[in-house]
Amino acid sequence: QVQLVESGGGVVQPGRSLRLSCAASGFTFSSYGMHWVRQAPGKGLEWVAVIWYDGNNKNYADSVKGRFTISRDNSKNTLSLQMNSLRADDTAVYYCARDKVDHAGELDYWGQGTLVTVSS
Amino acid sequence: DVQMTQSPSSLSASVGDRVTITCRASQSITIYLNWYQQKPGNPPKLLIYAASSLQSGVPSRFSGSGSGTDFALTISSLQPEDFATYYCQQTSSTPITFGQGTRLEIK
Numbered sequence: 077q078v079q080l081v082e083s084g085g086g087v088v089q090p091g092r093s094l095r096l097s098c099a100a101s102g103f104t105f106s107s108y109g110m111h112w113v114r115q116a117p118g119k120g121l122e123w124v125a126v127i128w129y130d131g132n133n134k135n136y137a138d139s140v141k142g143r144f145t146i147s148r149d150n151s152k153n154t155l156s157l158q159m160n161s162l163r164a165d166d167t168a169v170y171y172c173a174r175d176k177v178d179h180a181g182e183l184d185y186w187g188q189g190t191l192v193t194v195s196s
Numbered sequence: 197d198v199q200m201t202q203s204p205s206s207l208s209a210s211v212g213d214r215v216t217i218t219c220r221a222s223q224s225i226t227i228y229l230n231w232y233q234q235k236p237g238n239p240p241k242l243l244i245y246a247a248s249s250l251q252s253g254v255p256s257r258f259s260g261s262g263s264g265t266d267f268a269l270t271i272s273s274l275q276p277e278d279f280a281t282y283y284c285q286q287t288s289s290t291p292i293t294f295g296q297g298t299r300l301e302i303k
Binding site: 171184 | 197228230232234238239240241242245246251283285287290291292293294295296297
């Protein structure tokens with residue numbers, strides 16, 4: 077069965093960096109686009125970034141562009157999100173999610189999420 | 197960016213009721229509209245994709261309609277497990293954007 081397991085969250089000071097990972101299993105990882113979506117405490121969903129199946133194309137939300145980098149290692153079935161220059165408003169649960177159709181944005185499987193708290 | 201506006205923001209209903217949640221896009225997104233259900237402490241679950249296609253495993257009491265800028269999610273007969281928050285999402289253009297959510301509560 078499809079499984080997505082995020083890791084790497086925690087408490088970090090403003091301006092510092094953090095790297096999230098998402099371990100995928102139960103499907104051919106290299107055939108699917110992957111996304112990061114976040115949810116601030118008590119708030120709605122915010123799309124963060126997408127990477128196409130082969131890693132050759134990426135897109136970002138304006139709020140993270142230039143600070144966050146999405147990447148993937150298809151040999152290790154792993155998705156990553158490098159987050160630099162973190163701000164208090166980056167505090168959220170970060171979900172990785174699989175795209176039904178490469179980069180169409182139809183997110184059919186989600187991980188349980190990892191909480192990132194940016195605080196001094 | 198395409199802005200997505202859901203209404204209502206919250207809704208109280210009873211088991212067995214027919215419920216409709218609407219979602220309006222700030223510009224035409226043709227049928228690039230998806231619906232998700234989220235329960236507290238859990239990730240979202242895809243219900244409807246491409247405006248009206250039912251995701252595998254989702255009960256048939258859920259249906260989606262619309263195109264262009266106006267969309268709807270209808271639950272034909274509410275079940276206890278349907279009380280949750282619902283989000284629409286447009287994928288017509290990046291950045292992908294979500295509606296603010298509709299919280300469906302038990303009356």
